[in-house]
Amino acid sequence: MSRSRRRERLAPLITILAFFALWEFGTRLLDVPVFILPKPTDIVASMQRWWSPLQMHALHTLMTTVAGFAISIVLGSVLGLVVGYSKTAHQALYPLLIGFNSVPKVALVPILIIWFGLGTIPAIITACLISFFPILVNVATGLATVPQELEDVLRSLGARKSELFIKVGLPSSMPYFFASLKVSVTLAFVGSIISETVASNRGIGYLMIAASGRFDVPLVFAGLFVIAVMGILLYEGFAFLERKLTAWAYR
Amino acid sequence: MFFMTASTTETAGERVQGVPLAEFRDVSLRYDGSSESTLALEHLDLDVHPGELLAVVGMSGCGKSSLLKLISGLVLPTSGSVKIHGKSVTRPLGIVGMAFQKASLLPWRTTLQNLLLPTEVGSARRNGTRNGEAVARARDLLATVGLTEAENKLPKELSGGMQQRVSLCRAVIHQPELLLLDEPFGALDAFTREELWGVLQRLREETGCTVVLITHDLTEAVFLADRVAVMSPRPGRIVYEAAVPFARPRHLDQRYQTDFTAITADLRHHISQPQEVLS
Numbered sequence: 001m002s003r004s005r006r007r008e009r010l011a012p013l014i015t016i017l018a019f020f021a022l023w024e025f026g027t028r029l030l031d032v033p034v035f036i037l038p039k040p041t042d043i044v045a046s047m048q049r050w051w052s053p054l055q056m057h058a059l060h061t062l063m064t065t066v067a068g069f070a071i072s073i074v075l076g077s078v079l080g081l082v083v084g085y086s087k088t089a090h091q092a093l094y095p096l097l098i099g100f101n102s103v104p105k106v107a108l109v110p111i112l113i114i115w116f117g118l119g120t121i122p123a124i125i126t127a128c129l130i131s132f133f134p135i136l137v138n139v140a141t142g143l144a145t146v147p148q149e150l151e152d153v154l155r156s157l158g159a160r161k162s163e164l165f166i167k168v169g170l171p172s173s174m175p176y177f178f179a180s181l182k183v184s185v186t187l188a189f190v191g192s193i194i195s196e197t198v199a200s201n202r203g204i205g206y207l208m209i210a211a212s213g214r215f216d217v218p219l220v221f222a223g224l225f226v227i228a229v230m231g232i233l234l235y236e237g238f239a240f241l242e243r244k245l246t247a248w249a250y251r
Numbered sequence: 252m253f254f255m256t257a258s259t260t261e262t263a264g265e266r267v268q269g270v271p272l273a274e275f276r277d278v279s280l281r282y283d284g285s286s287e288s289t290l291a292l293e294h295l296d297l298d299v300h301p302g303e304l305l306a307v308v309g310m311s312g313c314g315k316s317s318l319l320k321l322i323s324g325l326v327l328p329t330s331g332s333v334k335i336h337g338k339s340v341t342r343p344l345g346i347v348g349m350a351f352q353k354a355s356l357l358p359w360r361t362t363l364q365n366l367l368l369p370t371e372v373g374s375a376r377r378n379g380t381r382n383g384e385a386v387a388r389a390r391d392l393l394a395t396v397g398l399t400e401a402e403n404k405l406p407k408e409l410s411g412g413m414q415q416r417v418s419l420c421r422a423v424i425h426q427p428e429l430l431l432l433d434e435p436f437g438a439l440d441a442f443t444r445e446e447l448w449g450v451l452q453r454l455r456e457e458t459g460c461t462v463v464l465i466t467h468d469l470t471e472a473v474f475l476a477d478r479v480a481v482m483s484p485r486p487g488r489i490v491y492e493a494a495v496p497f498a499r500p501r502h503l504d505q506r507y508q509t510d511f512t513a514i515t516a517d518l519r520h521h522i523s524q525p526q527e528v529l530s
């Protein structure tokens with residue numbers, strides 16, 4: 001590996017370490033009380049102490065996120081394909097979809113609770129609602145990127161719209177689709193945590209609310225740590241998938 | 252009224268006389284935009300004869316691309332008639348192949364797969380072109396244009412000139428009667444362009460198809476064509492035609508000979524005088 005490549009790999013690690021070192025020494029130096037801002041070492045200690053409930057709740061949040069995201073992939077791609085394929089559908093649906101997307105999803109949680117009660121189902125639905133829109137927009141955009149020349153080449157041969165769609169539109173939209181997944185999955189994760197914080201008795205969001213009720217600030221931060229790490233893993237997982245499946249799109 | 256120089260047209264040596272492959276009669280074409288409408292073509296008369304290479308030159312925006320869209324059936328004339336084999340064109344007939352300035356290959360397909368694309372859609376698919384035949388033909392074409400090595404490469408691994416060769420091959424893979432080229436060499440450097448002139452000559456000998464070539468480059472037009480038609484500025488009409496009597500295949504050195512440059516100068520003269528011809 002060349003020197004510059006190695007430096008590229010190490011750079012994020014170094015910034016993360018520096019961030020925590022600064023935090024640790026800053027809080028020690030200024031003698032910040034634990035219930036305001038715990039030191040990273042306090043947080044790690046709390047994580048060790050509460051490891052098994054943390055694990056349980058984190059896993060629950062992960063399942064909720066995956067379930068919501070799976071529905072969101074289906075919903076987002078189907079709507080994206082419809083909107084990208086048909087101009088009429090685009091004109092008919094877009095204003096409604098944009099309006100819907102601008103509603104803060106946390107405002108929907110109370111309604112979802114009225115309909116479905118406390119627990120996992122509102123969290124799954126929130127995760128789905130918050131994350132399908134970027135998928136929709138990307139798939140629709142991808143479909144619209146078919147070059148005019150190529151469309152002419154194929155239409156002059158008597159190609160049907162459906163043939164253009166299958167041979168050109170659908171594959172062209174794949175890079176857009178996969179690019180949207182890595183963004184959307186973190187949104188879905190945020191969605192399920194929001195809903196858990198408001199109304200659930202399980203999940204990492206619930207754990208944090210419960211901990212803050214007991215003024216166990218280190219545990220609240222431990223929850224945040226777990227969330228951050230899971231967020232990074234989900235993002236990187238889908239970024240990896242993207243690189244593998246749409247390698248042709250990159251130089 | 253301007254009269255076409257009949258004597259010049261008659262000298263087009265080896266042309267097969269008789270029914271034109273494509274004919275335009277008093278064609279006009281109007282595009283209706285959202286705010287205004289554009290009259291792209293007006294009173295356009297033109298014949299394309301079987302087996303010839305017709306070059307069409309004219310100022311930017313005069314309606315050259317529109318002319319090709321009319322032949323291919325992608326747009327229909329506002330008035331007048333466009334006929335192929337004596338029948339009015341009402342929809343894409345599937346007898347044309349097209350290539351443009353941009354190669355527009357599919358980035359996820361290899362060279363060979365890109366070549367085969369036209370055989371997978373439309374009339375070719377419905378008529379059941381056998382895949383084995385198509386692949387064999389694609390390999391022959393790649394050999395003709397010197398791309399045998401690139402068969403399994405992706406477009407991003409090919410140079411601009413190579414991509415354009417693939418695009419030309421894709422335009423003829425389904426054995427079209429009529430090859431429509433819209434400034435296919437416009438984006439290439441001078442040397443690559445000269446190379447591709449040779450490639451086009453070879454493709455033409457090999458497939459025998461009729462070609463309509465749109466270009467901004469008069470030397471290119473005269474070098475490749477049997478006949479050159481000049482269009483007026485918008486709304487476009489054919490205002491002049493010149494036959495190019497040189498035997499084929501032609502050699503690059505011919506470009507500098509006086510009989511060659513006389514034709515390009517003559518054409519240039521007719522492009523720069525859009526208004527007089529009306530009086």
Ligand SMILES: Nc1ncnc2c1ncn2[C@@H]1O[C@H](COP(=O)(O)OP(=O)(O)OP(=O)(O)O)[C@@H](O)[C@H]1O
Nearest residue numbers: 282284289291310311312313314315316317318485
């Ligand atoms: N789809 C369209 N809608 C509206 N106007 C159009 C459309 N296509 C072409 N035009 C207009 O028609 C005229 C002729 O266009 P065309 O593309 O045929 O010209 P061209 O001779 O090919 O130009 P260039 O040499 O720059 O490629 C132009 O004024 C253009 O703006």
Ligand SMILES: [Mg+2]
Nearest residue numbers: 315316317433
């Ligand atoms: Mg054009």
